Amino acid sequence: MAVQLVWLKRDLRLHDHAPFAAAARQGPVVALYVFEPSMVRAPDHDVQHFRFISDALTELRQRLVKRGGALLIRTGELPAVMEQVVQEVGAECVWAHEETGNALSYARDRRVRAWARARGLPFRELPGSGVIRRLDSRDGWAERWEAFVRAPVANPPQQFAALPWFQAPDGKAAPEAGVVPTPASLGVQNASTRPVQSAAGERAARETLHSFLTARGEDYRRAMSSPVSAFSACSRVSAHLAFGTMSGRQAWQAAQRRRAELLDDRPGHAAWLASLQSFTARLAWRDHFMQKLEDEPRIEYEEFSRAYQGLRSEEPDGARLDAWIEGRTGYPFVDACMRALRAHGWINFRMRAMLVSFASYHLWLPWQATSKALAPHFLDYEPGIHYSQFQMQSGTTGINTVRIYNPYKQGLEHDPDGAFIRHWVPELESVPVDFVHAPHEMPALMAGMTGLRLGLDYPWPIVDHASAYREARDRVHAVRRSLAARAEAASVYAMHGSRKEPLHKRTR
Structure with missing residues (x-):
């Protein structure tokens, strides 16, 4: 043979x-x-x-x-x-x-x-995966995706045909590689001790998913938004999906089996059933976004909608980019999320969106530069999701709602007592809860009593929120209202828009 x-x-x-x-x-x-x-x-x-x-x-x-x-x-x-x-x-x-x-x-x-x-x-x-190569149209994509994840898993035999001449090498994989990347994590902590979000391999993937489906995930739908609760409440299988130690079909079918177990006692498991629905929806969402890059590889570097080309300078402000990626913008919740991400290789989706929004709108940095700067810090880096989401959160797709996150509002909603901030931004440990989200608003006497020296121990806000928000909103909406942007939006939607029915039915 x-x-x-x-x-x-x-x-x-x-x-x-x-x-x-x-x-x-x-x-x-x-x-x-x-x-x-x-x-x-x-x-x-x-x-x-x-x-x-x-x-x-x-x-x-x-x-x-x-x-x-x-x-x-x-x-x-x-x-x-x-x-x-x-x-x-x-x-x-x-x-x-x-x-x-x-x-x-x-x-x-x-x-x-x-x-x-x-x-x-x-x-x-x-x-x-459910991504379809050489896809002709997004019409019917959802049905084809569901047929893929419902299909039986493809498993190898218990015993492969013999290779009598082959002698398996001993030892770990890494020493054989002969090449090691430069760690982006330098400056956060020593690369040799930087933790990964979970152990690698199929066994770890199964155990992580099992703990989510049977114990950690009951409050997933509510708890996924806050970095305080998301580290435990989220599935944490994203790195396994990214590197393929688990397939999306395996995750989807495991969630369906768990759902079937719970349906016999539906009144007692309403939270579980809602969370499982959210989880399986996100598995579809994952392939939906990867499909975008599959269909149009140029979006790694170019705007979905060409009407937004040139909106931001191609050359980023180096000082702003460094402050953002290092977690020293003077916005405590933004800095806490960035530092947590860089230490763990993971943070929840809502906070990822806020980080990108802040870079794109408040700091007016080009998404091409920020996407490359942040990619190595995600253990679960998946190009198809990464670049699609960076453009979506930067307002350059032309078809998605422009969302400019208010970092103060996000902090008050998801970390009201400032515990997350104090953990990741220890410079603010002594700041009272009323000012931990905006220490620059403390009266001078109170600031002196805390011992915090703004500008030395912790930076002043890198930009003014209100003025940066208004300027970014006006710039993006000026393009969005143009005839060129409207024409481009129709083209972008035809290729990439999410729909469960044919396009001609949606546009009648």
């Missing part, structure tokens, strides 16, 4: 892995993961991503070896590394999942496909 090579991208699992399942039906399986220097050293990659991948590969290798499979971990650029491996193992077919990644991975995939065609080597890419 011919050796089958399974190329792993962002799909570091064995279960619900269509390439593994399909390859195993054809012959012995060798899996390959390549640490590519061009991607590992890219600005959107961080040492926390490197560690998560390495740990997941260590577990995956053990699982494969137990079933008679093999995992090779190599360093270099593709397709050159793949050519070497194909010759080494005698592979007669290459299997992989489709990937919706950044511009680097998109260009890499095109090179690999061209190499395989030139070599006459079969290269099979299979869907790994």
